[in-house]
Amino acid sequence: MAKQFPHLDDAHQKFINEQHMFFVGSAGVEGRVNISPKGMDSLRILGPNRIVWMNLTGSGNETAGHLLEVNRMTLMWCSFTTRPLILRTFGAAKTLHAGxxxxxxxxxxxxxxxxARQIYDLSIDLVQTSCGYAVPFMEFQSDRDTMQKWVDGKSDGDIRAYWVEKNQQTIDGKPTGVPV
Structure with missing residues (x-):
């Protein structure tokens, strides 16, 4: 049974910090809803109602485009080990770019x-937990080094050129606001 809370308590924060990945959900006024998995060392809890996460370069940039229209964001974590649990945080987010x-x-x-392409700053207005009984057991092996290898093979200019080519618009053709 789902339970709702006005903020992250200590047990919620501990659960989040134990997870190796999370998912972000966002949507603009119209168009596609985006759900994206995130990993690496990219998320920090700054208080019971505040989470920030660093978004690294990727093949798309949907969240940034959505937040230019509507500032809502959902983050979700699933336990793939031990007790079944899903935790979601809902709230309003803002986008920050270098500079x-x-x-x-x-x-x-x-x-x-x-x-690092953006940092998202989420102000949480609702936390919800649910059972996660149907989430499978999975074992964490390690973080992927693919992103770091890709970055190591690029200059800063190459990364910016990639942003120009791949990250200026959402899949619905809306701007993302990524500076180049």
């Missing part, structure tokens, strides 16, 4: 990553 006020402060919470 924006607040970027340096928030980026300081993460390892330096040359392909």
């Amino acid at each position: 924006d006020d607040g970027w340096d402060e928030l980026a300081g919470h993460f390892p330096n990553h040359r392909s």
